[in-house]
Protein backbone atom coordinates (compact mmCIF):
# COMPACT_ATOMS: atom_id res chain seq x y z
CA UNK A 1 0.00 0.00 0.00
CA UNK A 2 1.24 3.42 -0.88
CA UNK A 3 2.45 5.67 1.86
CA UNK A 4 0.85 8.60 0.14
CA UNK A 5 -2.64 9.39 -1.03
CA UNK A 6 -3.67 11.78 -3.74
CA UNK A 7 -6.87 13.73 -3.49
CA UNK A 8 -8.25 16.87 -5.07
CA UNK A 9 -9.05 19.94 -3.06
CA UNK A 10 -10.79 22.73 -4.94
CA UNK A 11 -9.72 21.06 -8.16
CA UNK A 12 -6.03 20.96 -7.25
CA UNK A 13 -4.22 17.64 -6.96
CA UNK A 14 -2.85 17.28 -3.46
CA UNK A 15 -0.53 14.55 -2.24
CA UNK A 16 -0.39 13.79 1.43
CA UNK A 17 1.06 11.07 3.65
CA UNK A 18 -1.56 8.50 4.55
CA UNK A 19 -3.27 9.44 7.78
CA UNK A 20 -3.09 13.19 7.20
CA UNK A 21 -6.27 15.16 7.76
CA UNK A 22 -7.80 16.97 4.81
CA UNK A 23 -7.23 20.25 6.61
CA UNK A 24 -3.50 19.63 7.11
CA UNK A 25 -3.14 18.46 3.53
CA UNK A 26 -4.82 21.63 2.28
CA UNK A 27 -2.74 23.90 4.50
CA UNK A 28 0.47 22.24 3.30
CA UNK A 29 -0.47 23.18 -0.23
CA UNK A 30 -1.37 26.72 0.71
CA UNK A 31 -5.07 26.18 0.40
CA UNK A 32 -6.41 28.00 3.38
CA UNK A 33 -9.38 26.58 5.19
CA UNK A 34 -10.31 28.70 8.22
CA UNK A 35 -9.89 26.87 11.48
CA UNK A 36 -9.72 27.64 15.15
CA UNK A 37 -9.60 24.58 17.35
CA UNK A 38 -7.20 22.62 15.16
CA UNK A 39 -3.49 22.49 15.96
CA UNK A 40 -1.07 20.63 13.77
CA UNK A 41 0.23 17.43 15.33
CA UNK A 42 -2.44 17.30 17.99
CA UNK A 43 -5.45 14.98 17.86
CA UNK A 44 -8.31 16.92 16.25
CA UNK A 45 -11.62 17.22 18.03
CA UNK A 46 -13.70 19.13 15.48
CA UNK A 47 -15.38 21.43 17.97
CA UNK A 48 -15.26 24.88 16.35
CA UNK A 49 -16.79 23.74 13.05
CA UNK A 50 -15.05 26.49 11.07
CA UNK A 51 -13.10 24.10 8.89
CA UNK A 52 -16.14 22.56 7.22
CA UNK A 53 -15.80 21.40 3.61
CA UNK A 54 -17.88 19.52 1.09
CA UNK A 55 -16.83 15.95 0.32
CA UNK A 56 -18.11 14.71 -3.02
CA UNK A 57 -18.88 11.02 -3.03
CA UNK A 58 -20.65 9.33 -5.93
CA UNK A 59 -22.09 12.63 -7.03
CA UNK A 60 -23.43 13.42 -3.60
CA UNK A 61 -22.00 16.04 -1.34
CA UNK A 62 -21.58 15.80 2.39
CA UNK A 63 -20.54 18.64 4.68
CA UNK A 64 -18.04 17.76 7.37
CA UNK A 65 -15.13 19.19 9.34
CA UNK A 66 -11.88 18.83 7.43
CA UNK A 67 -9.70 18.62 10.55
CA UNK A 68 -11.30 15.33 11.53
CA UNK A 69 -11.51 13.97 8.00
CA UNK A 70 -8.69 11.67 6.95
CA UNK A 71 -7.44 12.21 3.43
CA UNK A 72 -8.15 9.22 1.21
CA UNK A 73 -7.06 8.21 -2.25
CA UNK A 74 -9.21 9.86 -4.90
CA UNK A 75 -11.18 11.97 -2.46
CA UNK A 76 -12.83 15.07 -3.91
CA UNK A 77 -13.04 18.06 -1.60
CA UNK A 78 -14.59 21.44 -2.25
CA UNK A 79 -13.61 23.80 0.50
CA UNK A 80 -15.02 27.10 -0.65
CA UNK A 81 -18.34 26.55 -2.35
CA UNK A 82 -21.14 29.04 -1.82
CA UNK A 83 -22.84 26.66 0.53
CA UNK A 84 -19.71 26.28 2.65
CA UNK A 85 -18.84 29.97 2.67
CA UNK A 86 -22.34 30.81 3.83
CA UNK A 87 -22.37 28.20 6.58
CA UNK A 88 -18.87 29.13 7.67
CA UNK A 89 -19.79 32.78 7.88
CA UNK A 90 -22.69 31.87 10.11
CA UNK A 91 -20.46 29.75 12.34
CA UNK A 92 -17.98 32.62 12.62
CA UNK A 93 -20.83 34.96 13.49
CA UNK A 94 -21.94 32.68 16.30
CA UNK A 95 -18.38 32.49 17.58
CA UNK A 96 -18.14 36.28 17.79
CA UNK A 97 -21.45 36.39 19.63
CA UNK A 98 -20.07 33.84 22.05
CA UNK A 99 -16.72 35.54 22.60
CA UNK A 100 -16.45 39.09 21.19
CA UNK A 101 -13.42 39.72 23.37
CA UNK A 102 -11.22 37.44 21.34
CA UNK A 103 -9.33 39.29 18.69
CA UNK A 104 -8.58 36.03 16.94
CA UNK A 105 -12.27 35.27 16.64
CA UNK A 106 -13.13 38.82 15.57
CA UNK A 107 -10.45 38.47 12.89
CA UNK A 108 -11.67 35.16 11.64
CA UNK A 109 -15.21 36.45 11.49
CA UNK A 110 -14.15 39.50 9.51
CA UNK A 111 -12.27 37.32 7.09
CA UNK A 112 -15.24 35.04 6.77
CA UNK A 113 -17.34 37.97 5.66
CA UNK A 114 -19.29 38.71 8.81
CA UNK A 115 -20.68 42.25 8.64
CA UNK A 116 -22.70 42.36 11.81
CA UNK A 117 -23.73 39.95 14.51
CA UNK A 118 -27.37 38.93 14.63
CA UNK A 119 -27.05 36.72 17.69
CA UNK A 120 -27.17 37.98 21.25
CA UNK A 121 -23.67 38.49 22.66
CA UNK A 122 -22.82 36.13 25.43
CA UNK A 123 -19.36 37.46 26.11
CA UNK A 124 -17.79 34.27 27.39
CA UNK A 125 -14.18 34.04 28.52
CA UNK A 126 -13.73 30.68 26.88
CA UNK A 127 -15.10 29.11 23.71
CA UNK A 128 -14.28 25.56 24.81
CA UNK A 129 -12.02 25.00 21.82
CA UNK A 130 -9.89 22.72 23.97
CA UNK A 131 -6.58 23.97 22.59
CA UNK A 132 -5.20 24.51 26.08
CA UNK A 133 -6.29 21.09 27.29
CA UNK A 134 -4.90 19.26 24.29
CA UNK A 135 -1.63 21.18 24.29
CA UNK A 136 -1.15 20.44 27.97
CA UNK A 137 -2.09 16.80 27.58
CA UNK A 138 -0.57 15.87 24.26
CA UNK A 139 2.33 18.21 23.62
CA UNK A 140 3.56 18.77 27.15
CA UNK A 141 2.25 15.53 28.62
CA UNK A 142 1.47 17.38 31.78
CA UNK A 143 -2.30 16.88 32.15
CA UNK A 144 -2.55 19.83 34.46
CA UNK A 145 -5.88 20.98 33.16
CA UNK A 146 -8.99 19.53 31.68
CA UNK A 147 -12.69 19.98 31.00
CA UNK A 148 -14.73 19.77 34.15
CA UNK A 149 -18.50 19.65 34.56
CA UNK A 150 -21.05 18.94 31.89
CA UNK A 151 -23.61 20.69 29.76
CA UNK A 152 -23.81 24.38 30.52
CA UNK A 153 -21.35 23.98 33.35
CA UNK A 154 -18.56 22.51 31.25
CA UNK A 155 -15.42 24.56 31.66
CA UNK A 156 -11.66 24.34 31.70
CA UNK A 157 -10.24 23.89 35.18
CA UNK A 158 -7.20 22.87 37.14
CA UNK A 159 -7.60 20.13 39.74
CA UNK A 160 -9.15 21.74 42.83
CA UNK A 161 -8.75 25.03 41.00
CA UNK A 162 -5.10 25.39 41.81
CA UNK A 163 -2.03 24.95 39.69
CA UNK A 164 -0.61 21.48 40.44
CA UNK A 165 3.09 21.14 41.20
CA UNK A 166 3.55 19.05 38.07
CA UNK A 167 2.46 21.93 35.82
CA UNK A 168 5.47 22.60 33.63
CA UNK A 169 4.82 26.31 33.43
CA UNK A 170 5.33 26.12 29.71
CA UNK A 171 2.55 28.65 29.23
CA UNK A 172 1.29 26.78 26.18
CA UNK A 173 -2.23 26.84 27.57
CA UNK A 174 -2.18 30.62 27.52
CA UNK A 175 -0.20 31.16 24.35
CA UNK A 176 -2.47 28.92 22.31
CA UNK A 177 -5.73 30.25 23.71
CA UNK A 178 -7.71 32.42 21.28
CA UNK A 179 -9.02 34.46 24.19
CA UNK A 180 -5.76 35.94 25.41
CA UNK A 181 -5.57 38.78 22.92
CA UNK A 182 -8.45 41.23 23.08
CA UNK A 183 -9.64 43.45 20.21
CA UNK A 184 -7.60 46.62 19.66
CA UNK A 185 -9.88 48.84 21.71
CA UNK A 186 -9.58 46.64 24.75
CA UNK A 187 -12.01 44.29 26.41
CA UNK A 188 -15.71 44.93 25.88
CA UNK A 189 -17.98 45.08 28.88
CA UNK A 190 -21.18 43.10 29.11
CA UNK A 191 -23.91 44.87 27.22
CA UNK A 192 -21.41 46.88 25.19
CA UNK A 193 -20.21 44.24 22.79
CA UNK A 194 -19.90 44.92 19.10
CA UNK A 195 -18.51 43.35 15.99
CA UNK A 196 -15.14 45.01 15.59
CA UNK A 197 -14.38 44.55 11.91
CA UNK A 198 -12.25 47.65 11.80
CA UNK A 199 -8.83 46.59 10.73
CA UNK A 200 -7.69 44.09 8.17
CA UNK A 201 -4.17 44.04 9.56
CA UNK A 202 -5.05 41.87 12.48
CA UNK A 203 -2.09 39.61 12.78
CA UNK A 204 -2.97 38.33 16.22
CA UNK A 205 -0.94 35.31 17.09
CA UNK A 206 -0.15 33.99 13.67
CA UNK A 207 3.42 35.25 13.54
CA UNK A 208 4.42 33.43 16.65
CA UNK A 209 2.16 30.45 16.22
CA UNK A 210 2.15 29.15 12.76
CA UNK A 211 -0.95 27.15 13.34
CA UNK A 212 -3.32 29.79 14.47
CA UNK A 213 -4.19 30.94 10.97
CA UNK A 214 -5.69 34.19 11.96
CA UNK A 215 -4.38 36.37 9.26
CA UNK A 216 -3.80 34.56 6.10
CA UNK A 217 -2.38 35.93 2.91
CA UNK A 218 -3.96 33.16 1.00
CA UNK A 219 -7.23 34.15 2.52
CA UNK A 220 -9.41 32.54 -0.06
CA UNK A 221 -11.47 30.49 2.30
CA UNK A 222 -12.34 33.55 4.26
CA UNK A 223 -13.77 35.48 1.38
CA UNK A 224 -17.47 35.37 0.79
CA UNK A 225 -17.45 37.93 -1.98
CA UNK A 226 -15.81 35.48 -4.35
CA UNK A 227 -13.22 37.98 -5.49
CA UNK A 228 -10.46 35.46 -5.57
CA UNK A 229 -9.33 33.75 -8.69
CA UNK A 230 -9.37 30.27 -7.26
CA UNK A 231 -12.98 30.60 -6.45
CA UNK A 232 -13.96 31.80 -9.91
CA UNK A 233 -12.25 28.86 -11.50
CA UNK A 234 -14.16 26.54 -9.32
CA UNK A 235 -17.45 28.17 -10.22
CA UNK A 236 -16.78 27.73 -13.90
CA UNK A 237 -16.22 24.03 -13.63
CA UNK B 238 -7.72 14.51 56.98
CA UNK B 239 -6.78 12.64 60.15
CA UNK B 240 -4.49 9.62 60.11
CA UNK B 241 -7.52 7.43 60.77
CA UNK B 242 -9.20 8.89 57.70
CA UNK B 243 -6.07 8.36 55.65
CA UNK B 244 -6.04 4.74 56.78
CA UNK B 245 -9.64 4.32 55.68
CA UNK B 246 -8.71 5.62 52.26
CA UNK B 247 -5.74 3.27 52.14
CA UNK B 248 -7.98 0.31 52.94
CA UNK B 249 -10.38 1.31 50.18
CA UNK B 250 -7.52 1.59 47.71
CA UNK B 251 -5.88 -1.65 48.77
CA UNK B 252 -5.67 -4.06 45.87
CA UNK B 253 -6.56 -1.29 43.47
CA UNK B 254 -3.01 -0.05 42.89
CA UNK B 255 -2.68 0.96 39.28
CA UNK B 256 -6.20 -0.27 38.50
CA UNK B 257 -7.32 2.87 36.73
CA UNK B 258 -10.40 1.08 35.39
CA UNK B 259 -11.80 0.89 38.89
CA UNK B 260 -11.76 4.63 39.43
CA UNK B 261 -15.52 5.02 39.77
CA UNK B 262 -15.85 2.10 42.16
CA UNK B 263 -13.10 3.52 44.36
CA UNK B 264 -14.75 6.95 44.36
CA UNK B 265 -18.08 5.37 45.28
CA UNK B 266 -16.49 3.60 48.22
CA UNK B 267 -14.90 6.83 49.41
CA UNK B 268 -18.17 8.68 48.99
CA UNK B 269 -19.90 5.99 51.06
CA UNK B 270 -17.29 6.11 53.79
CA UNK B 271 -17.02 9.90 54.10
CA UNK B 272 -20.33 11.05 52.60
CA UNK B 273 -18.23 13.23 50.31
CA UNK B 274 -14.94 13.11 48.46
CA UNK B 275 -12.21 14.81 50.49
CA UNK B 276 -9.49 16.47 48.42
CA UNK B 277 -6.70 14.50 50.06
CA UNK B 278 -8.50 11.25 49.38
CA UNK B 279 -8.71 12.17 45.70
CA UNK B 280 -5.01 12.94 45.67
CA UNK B 281 -4.23 9.49 47.05
CA UNK B 282 -6.58 7.95 44.50
CA UNK B 283 -4.65 9.65 41.73
CA UNK B 284 -1.32 8.53 43.08
CA UNK B 285 -2.15 4.95 43.99
CA UNK B 286 -4.41 4.14 41.08
CA UNK B 287 -2.17 5.88 38.54
CA UNK B 288 -4.90 8.14 37.21
CA UNK B 289 -3.96 11.75 36.43
CA UNK B 290 -5.32 14.08 39.10
CA UNK B 291 -7.31 16.08 36.59
CA UNK B 292 -9.10 12.90 35.49
CA UNK B 293 -10.01 12.05 39.06
CA UNK B 294 -11.24 15.61 39.52
CA UNK B 295 -13.23 15.49 36.29
CA UNK B 296 -14.98 12.25 37.19
CA UNK B 297 -15.67 13.47 40.72
CA UNK B 298 -17.28 16.59 39.25
CA UNK B 299 -19.17 14.80 36.52
CA UNK B 300 -21.49 12.52 38.47
CA UNK B 301 -24.23 13.82 40.68
CA UNK B 302 -23.65 10.92 43.04
CA UNK B 303 -20.33 12.45 44.08
CA UNK B 304 -19.87 15.60 46.13
CA UNK B 305 -16.69 17.44 46.86
CA UNK B 306 -18.21 19.35 49.76
CA UNK B 307 -19.08 17.64 53.04
CA UNK B 308 -22.80 17.01 53.26
CA UNK B 309 -24.99 17.76 56.24
CA UNK B 310 -26.22 15.12 58.66
CA UNK B 311 -29.55 15.18 56.85
CA UNK B 312 -29.99 15.23 53.13
CA UNK B 313 -33.16 16.80 51.79
CA UNK B 314 -33.82 16.26 48.12
CA UNK B 315 -36.57 18.32 46.55
CA UNK B 316 -37.99 17.23 43.23
CA UNK B 317 -38.13 19.99 40.64
CA UNK B 318 -39.40 17.80 37.83
CA UNK B 319 -42.24 19.02 35.64
CA UNK B 320 -45.04 17.40 37.61
CA UNK B 321 -43.74 18.58 40.97
CA UNK B 322 -42.92 21.94 39.51
CA UNK B 323 -46.45 22.67 38.39
CA UNK B 324 -47.76 21.55 41.73
CA UNK B 325 -45.78 24.22 43.50
CA UNK B 326 -42.39 22.72 44.33
CA UNK B 327 -40.48 25.95 43.57
CA UNK B 328 -42.60 27.86 46.07
CA UNK B 329 -41.91 25.66 49.03
CA UNK B 330 -38.31 25.10 47.99
CA UNK B 331 -37.81 28.85 48.22
CA UNK B 332 -39.39 28.84 51.61
CA UNK B 333 -37.21 26.06 52.99
CA UNK B 334 -34.11 27.61 51.56
CA UNK B 335 -35.07 30.92 53.16
CA UNK B 336 -35.68 29.19 56.45
CA UNK B 337 -32.34 27.38 56.39
CA UNK B 338 -30.56 30.32 54.75
CA UNK B 339 -28.80 28.32 52.04
CA UNK B 340 -28.88 27.76 48.28
CA UNK B 341 -29.62 24.45 46.56
CA UNK B 342 -26.61 22.16 46.86
CA UNK B 343 -25.38 23.91 49.98
CA UNK B 344 -25.19 22.80 53.58
CA UNK B 345 -26.33 24.77 56.60
CA UNK B 346 -23.59 26.22 58.75
CA UNK B 347 -24.34 23.90 61.66
CA UNK B 348 -23.99 20.94 59.29
CA UNK B 349 -27.56 19.77 59.91
CA UNK B 350 -29.04 19.99 56.43
CA UNK B 351 -27.98 19.73 52.86
CA UNK B 352 -30.66 20.63 50.35
CA UNK B 353 -30.45 19.36 46.81
CA UNK B 354 -32.79 19.49 43.87
CA UNK B 355 -33.46 16.74 41.39
CA UNK B 356 -35.32 16.66 38.09
CA UNK B 357 -37.97 13.98 38.57
CA UNK B 358 -37.83 11.08 40.96
CA UNK B 359 -40.18 8.98 38.89
CA UNK B 360 -42.96 9.33 41.44
CA UNK B 361 -44.89 12.09 39.73
CA UNK B 362 -48.33 10.91 40.90
CA UNK B 363 -47.22 11.57 44.47
CA UNK B 364 -45.91 15.04 43.70
CA UNK B 365 -44.69 17.32 44.97
CA UNK B 366 -42.19 14.89 46.40
CA UNK B 367 -39.27 15.44 48.74
CA UNK B 368 -36.86 12.84 50.05
CA UNK B 369 -35.43 13.17 53.51
CA UNK B 370 -32.53 10.82 54.23
CA UNK B 371 -33.79 8.31 51.72
CA UNK B 372 -37.43 8.39 52.86
CA UNK B 373 -40.02 9.69 50.38
CA UNK B 374 -42.59 12.23 51.48
CA UNK B 375 -45.48 12.80 49.11
CA UNK B 376 -47.92 15.62 48.44
CA UNK B 377 -45.67 18.16 50.09
CA UNK B 378 -46.78 21.60 51.13
CA UNK B 379 -44.75 24.36 52.70
CA UNK B 380 -46.37 23.66 56.05
CA UNK B 381 -45.73 19.92 55.93
CA UNK B 382 -42.14 20.47 54.96
CA UNK B 383 -41.54 22.94 57.74
CA UNK B 384 -42.96 20.43 60.21
CA UNK B 385 -40.72 17.74 58.74
CA UNK B 386 -37.60 19.83 59.18
CA UNK B 387 -38.60 20.96 62.66
CA UNK B 388 -39.32 17.36 63.57
CA UNK B 389 -35.89 16.24 62.44
CA UNK B 390 -34.21 19.05 64.32
CA UNK B 391 -36.10 18.45 67.56
CA UNK B 392 -35.32 14.74 67.41
CA UNK B 393 -31.67 15.72 67.39
CA UNK B 394 -32.20 18.19 70.22
CA UNK B 395 -33.85 15.45 72.25
CA UNK B 396 -31.01 13.04 71.61
CA UNK B 397 -28.39 15.52 72.73
CA UNK B 398 -30.59 16.46 75.70
CA UNK B 399 -30.79 12.83 76.81
CA UNK B 400 -27.06 12.48 76.90
Ligand code: SF4
Pocket residue numbers: 132135136137140142143144145166167168169170171172173174
Ligand atom coordinates in the same frame (compact mmCIF):
# COMPACT_ATOMS: atom_id res chain seq x y z
S1 SF4 C 1 1.59 25.92 31.72
FE1 SF4 C 1 1.02 24.10 32.92
S2 SF4 C 1 -1.19 23.95 32.60
FE2 SF4 C 1 -0.40 25.25 30.96
S3 SF4 C 1 0.01 23.88 29.23
FE3 SF4 C 1 1.91 24.10 30.39
S4 SF4 C 1 1.90 22.37 31.81
FE4 SF4 C 1 -0.21 22.61 31.07
Ligand code: SF4
Pocket residue numbers: 125126127128129130131132133156173176177178179
Ligand atom coordinates in the same frame (compact mmCIF):
# COMPACT_ATOMS: atom_id res chain seq x y z
S1 SF4 D 1 -9.31 28.46 27.77
FE1 SF4 D 1 -8.82 29.20 25.71
S2 SF4 D 1 -7.74 27.51 24.72
FE2 SF4 D 1 -8.76 26.68 26.52
S3 SF4 D 1 -10.73 25.92 25.74
FE3 SF4 D 1 -11.08 28.00 26.48
S4 SF4 D 1 -10.83 29.30 24.68
FE4 SF4 D 1 -9.92 27.31 24.18
Ligand code: FES
Pocket residue numbers: 034035036037038045046047048049050051052065066067068
Ligand atom coordinates in the same frame (compact mmCIF):
# COMPACT_ATOMS: atom_id res chain seq x y z
S1 FES E 1 -10.61 23.36 13.09
FE1 FES E 1 -11.88 21.75 12.45
S2 FES E 1 -13.57 21.99 13.74
FE2 FES E 1 -12.20 23.47 14.53
Ligand code: FES
Pocket residue numbers: 316317318319320321322356357358359360361362364365366
Ligand atom coordinates in the same frame (compact mmCIF):
# COMPACT_ATOMS: atom_id res chain seq x y z
S1 FES F 1 -41.66 15.45 38.71
FE1 FES F 1 -41.31 15.07 40.79
S2 FES F 1 -41.35 12.91 40.86
FE2 FES F 1 -41.57 13.34 38.72
